[in-house]
């Protein structure tokens with residue numbers, strides 16, 4: 385059974401294999417260990433880890449400022465995709481967001497990443513586009529900005 389736990393910078397080495405396996409390096413979406421550690425060193429950032437029998441199978445990183453939160457990174461190991469793990473990670477982020485009266489969850493997704501459909505499935509809507517946001521091997525790719533709004 386998969387359980388969702390909170391982690392911190394000490395868990396970076398353990399989540400990096402999932403980061404590396406989940407993203408195609410051609411598109412420049414994955415972070416290095418150093419970038420991940422930097423993100424987790426910022427105030428108001430959080431790491432959620434999905435474990436299945438003590439093996440890390442997915443994680444998510446988000447950060448909030450006042451009543452706005454941004455989902456900075458979410459990844460599930462390819463061997464564990466399609467089992468509702470990203471859904472569980474997102475549900476935990478949203479539960480925590482609501483407890484803390486935050487009102488909006490933003491994210492960026494590469495134009496062409498099928499994760500866009502996952503986010504649409506979860507109620508996110510496209511609100512903008514950032515030209516050339518991701519730098520891949522030979523070219524750059526736009527990011528689509530999406531948001532989920534919570535009324536309280």
Ligand SMILES: CC(C)(COP(=O)(O)OP(=O)(O)OC[C@H]1O[C@@H](n2cnc3c(N)ncnc32)[C@H](O)[C@@H]1OP(=O)(O)O)[C@@H](O)C(=O)NCCC(=O)NCCS
Nearest residue numbers: 406458459460465466467468469470471493498499501502
């Ligand atoms: C996107 C990602 C995190 C989804 O993880 P997951 O654990 O497989 O997702 P879930 O099993 O919770 O899927 C929930 C729903 O979204 C759908 N879905 C998930 N990934 C999808 C995808 N890539 N394309 C289309 N639909 C997808 C599932 O079919 C499922 O639909 P259902 O509830 O109707 O059955 C995973 O595919 C991944 O790690 N991708 C690579 C990294 C990445 O691109 N991250 C996003 C960066 S912005």
